[in-house]
Amino acid sequence: MSETEIETAVEPAAAEALHDEDDRLKSSFVDAVIECVEQGDFEGARSLVRPLHPADIADLFELAPQDMRRPIASAIAGLLDGDVLAEMNEWVREELIEALAPHEVAEIATQLDTDDAVAIIEELEEEDQRAVLRAMEPDDRAAIEEALSYPEESAGRLMQRDLIAVPEHWTVGHVLDYLRKNEDLTTDFWEIYVVDHAHHPIGTCKLSWVMRTPRAIGISDVMQREQTLIPVDMDQEEVALRFQKYALISAAVTDPSGRLVGMITVDDIVHIIQEEAGEDILKLSGAGDGDINEPILETVKVRLSWLVVNLGTAVLAASVVGLFQGTISGLVVLAVLMPIVSGMGGNAGTQTMAVAVRALALNQLTSSNTARMILREFRIAIANGLCLGALIGIAVYLIYGNRDLGIVICLAMIINNIIAGLAGILVPVSLDKAGADPAVSSAVFVTTATDVMGFFSFLGLATLWGLHG
Template sequence: MSESDHIAAAPPAAPPQDSTPNEVMDEETRLRPEFVNKVLDAVEAGDDETARQLVQPLHPADVADLIELARADEREGLVKALAGIVSPDVLAELNDYVREDLLDELEPQQVADIAGQLDTDDAVALIEDLGRDEQQAVLERMEPDDRAAVEEALSYPEESAGRLMQRDLCAVPEHWNVGQVIDYLRSTKDLPDDFWEVFVVNPSHHPVGTCKLSLILRMPRKTLVSDIMQREQTLIPVDMDQEDVGLRFQKYALVSAAVVDENGRIVGMITVDDIVHIIQQEAGEDITLLSGAGEGDINEPIQMTVRTRVVWLVINLGATICSASVVGAFQGEIRRYAILAALMPIVSALGGNAGTQTLAVVVRALATNQLTSANTAWMLFREFRIAIANGIALGIVGALGSFMVLHDLKLSLVFAMALVINSLVAGLVGVLVPLTLDKARIDPAVSSAVFVTTMTDVMGFFSFLGLAALILTR
């Protein structure tokens, strides 16, 4: 039996046992290195039975972690050894790059069988990264209903609610009573495995309210759904970006929400377990993009990582050349006062750090919708005051320190003034750059850092050397 047969035929893994966390997990629910090594050693020794016994109690997410922790050349043997354990649920939990490598070993029919056992959102995540020809081959082998659901989801933009939603949901008409709802839940097979509320719809299939399952279970059977449903609800447009979906779940403390098409008809639902993953993904993405490190995924192919990082390093090289050209314009002053060469990197570095602090706050505020056109002026004035305060504090400390070491009052004054000016520049560009990029519909997390660093370097060198030329040469 091939590796692909093991995956396609695998049943869901058993839930974790009470004793497992102490033996297998650390206090932060991460697999212990000793456990990982024990499983891999058993596989290498050909003792597949021992490996399966060790892994059997783990949750599918932990089995996925185990596969990701193995080296690339160890994963194929590990998956073969864990026959009956590496289930579709495990594949759904895997890192995208690791899952893609495993799917490359499967036949289209086997991928189709796996996708058919998953919720729509997980099936889409499984298929969407395949090549066009592979994707089509898998879709052709899926059951008609499953294929239609996945094809519809793939028709929506990437990272949108349409890709994120699952089509299986529980919707009932508003004229039903509680008894009819309960009978429907008991008799209908095509319901999602996990849901917390029933969506109430009108004859046109537009959502008009929701009923929590806990409320339905406590009400008499003859109670009308329309009398107990909550009419106010948060609806998610099918084309909404997943980051905005996450913000709505966070803002309104949602457990699930209906997804509606452009005509207002309900087409799916999104649950909080999907949103937790999205929030983590978006937060990590913003951090790595802000540094120019691409996705920052340790499983990303090296060639792709190099290509992403070198682009931003080249851009930074150009920005550094701009800064160096400013220094070159003051070569005469630097030759006369060599100490300037030692102090000017301090001005530049402190400005860069101050700009990065402001930039991080602004990018986060934009990402969480805390910063909008309604409070932009207030935010700008706030950062202006902070920059002035920081600049004065740095200027005083810098002036005293330089005077104690160099005993040059004029030079200390120049140093202090440059620190104040560059701190102010850092505060302003740290706000204005991401705001401008956001207005231009460019992700400020991707390119703000280059512009902010360049501005603080250029202005730091120019203000310090310019003031030195004006004051020290008199």
């Protein structure tokens, strides 16, 4: 690209014209960067990318074709820093990190907060992790190693070590002087934690309170003693729920002895909420991570395993149909209508299951209200079954002129809707009680129940009713 073309492409960035309606980089801009890289015009590529926010540079790599990501990284090497990697999709980030030397990864990691550095290093192979850690400064290495010792997706992996903690006997003046004179302190914080002699958090003080309080006042007189403490081994989903419930901006993280070891901020929680919500939806469908950047082989492995399970449940449902071959041969229209019963039951079960899984994830469905929830869904299932049964029964009677067939399909629809409602609530609750993730396996069990009972109730009632051609 010519210098004039580069300036033309860069100029709209200030006017926010580089983004589409979804706030993603326009394809024309991505193509312009790729063109520069392909022509060997690295300075032109850097000129285009330099004005971008780190999150937009991360988007650039995700939107670029896979075979162009490493060439782009080489072309804009100076702009590919820790902030960009922290914003990047994990699959794309892993691909780029594999192309970097351990000392380069270590240098990038030291630019980041501990939680972001851990997110990068934890994805590496164990041998690569050791190589990167060896290349880091002792203090940084110790912090990363400590974080990696905690369970995955726990508060210990999520927390930042850089925080402001002051002793309870200080005055506000002492705190202000400490903040102003120490250049090594973290610059991103909203609260100051007050600790006792054993470094146990005893209160928290918003930065605005400190700024508006006379210097002579004791910090313990200003602080708020009630605070939400996060155990270091708490699951990140539970951490997100606490932030949501108590409207937190940040929260102190404590080790098993009660000592203050880090803090979690709301910007990390936003990522967790998005990640967990998407994860549960994808688990319900058995689609794995569902990431378009995930390697094809990995995607096939995950999806195929669940499809094989579904194949087994389909065979089970088909075997139920096989029990009533005589009835079906006597009245072929039964074969036409039976998918309606099972299909509607499946839809009803999916609705109930989605509500139950969400309620469990948000801690809205607990042992104290489980019985009430089951009764509620039972009533809903009866109401839906009666309405749908009446509609399909009347329709079948009008179309086929067979009153008995209309009654049978009406009763089957009612029965299967009740089964669907109960399965939709009982399966997730039972899996949760057993310690399994209800989002992972619920769909298979609920679908099996509605298919099998849909076929069995409809064909069984038709047999008992003595329907024939």
